[in-house]
Amino acid sequence: MTQQLQPLRVVQLSDCHLFADPQGKLLGLNTQFSLDKVLDLIRREQPDPDLILATGDLSQDASFESYQRLDQALAGFPAPVFWLEGNHDKPAPMLEALHAHRDRISPCVLDVGNWTFVLLDSTIPGEVPGELFDDDLTFLDDALARAGGEHIMVCLHHHPVPMGCTWLDTQVVGSADKFFAVIDRHPRVRAIVWGHVHQEYDSQRNDVRMLAVPSTCVQFKPGSEDFAVDDTNPGYRWMDLHPDGRIDTGVSRVEGITFEVDFSVKGY
Numbered sequence: 305m306t307q308q309l310q311p312l313r314v315v316q317l318s319d320c321h322l323f324a325d326p327q328g329k330l331l332g333l334n335t336q337f338s339l340d341k342v343l344d345l346i347r348r349e350q351p352d353p354d355l356i357l358a359t360g361d362l363s364q365d366a367s368f369e370s371y372q373r374l375d376q377a378l379a380g381f382p383a384p385v386f387w388l389e390g391n392h393d394k395p396a397p398m399l400e401a402l403h404a405h406r407d408r409i410s411p412c413v414l415d416v417g418n419w420t421f422v423l424l425d426s427t428i429p430g431e432v433p434g435e436l437f438d439d440d441l442t443f444l445d446d447a448l449a450r451a452g453g454e455h456i457m458v459c460l461h462h463h464p465v466p467m468g469c470t471w472l473d474t475q476v477v478g479s480a481d482k483f484f485a486v487i488d489r490h491p492r493v494r495a496i497v498w499g500h501v502h503q504e505y506d507s508q509r510n511d512v513r514m515l516a517v518p519s520t521c522v523q524f525k526p527g528s529e530d531f532a533v534d535d536t537n538p539g540y541r542w543m544d545l546h547p548d549g550r551i552d553t554g555v556s557r558v559e560g561i562t563f564e565v566d567f568s569v570k571g572y
């Protein structure tokens with residue numbers, strides 16, 4: 305493993321909800337249009353990232369075409385992309401479209417500099433909520449024990465802690481207590497990051513940074529009891545992972561995307 309001298313610049317994007325048809329809309333917003341705006345922003349602000357994390361719900365209709373289009377869009381960045389499956393994604397078309405990146409699709413482990421990234425699959429086939437089954441937790445425990453890096457980031461799609469949204473928190477990782485029991489046994493874990501929640505989140509649990517990212521399309525209203533769409537703009541998260549384990553991070557959003565929410569569209 306090459307000794308890391310500078311911070312690793314990591315870009316996280318999530319919950320693109322693309323359709324086979326580039327004109328497809330989620331709740332009235334064209335998801336390809338909003339993704340393109342976010343990618344333009346990343347190109348301006350992050351000219352040379354070390355790693356890109358795409359943390360699930362990449363497609364809304366699980367179509368081969370949507371995954372292929374996202375792969376082509378991200379191929380223009382000078383960094384490897386690592387892919388997590390979300391509850392809207394389906395393994396077969398995702399693997400078919402991303403066949404050249406099979407070793408970069410969750411679950412997987414990678415060492416970069418002083419850091420190890422452990423990517424988990426938190427999905428339940430055909431269901432919306434998250435779960436980590438016994439095999440997943442065994443994989444995690446083994447990966448954390450064998451990690452080559454001095455510091456570890458764990459990545460998954462679903463949130464392992466409540467967001468304070470009553471409706472959304474019914475979808476939290478069901479085995480979160482077991483998950484954190486594994487995390488607590490491994491002091492090299494510095495961060496846990498996820499998607500799914502379509503909102504920004506940044507907190508600390510023990511010595512572990514807990515981070516969620518906005519969607520590249522529709523945003524969910526924080527603190528809502530029932531499903532509610534927020535008027536904040538799409539965005540992404542950047543992270544600087546320092547050789548000593550420190551983390552600098554922030555969220556950057558596009559400007560000027562407005563749309564009228566179409567609640568007649570079902571299927572989120």
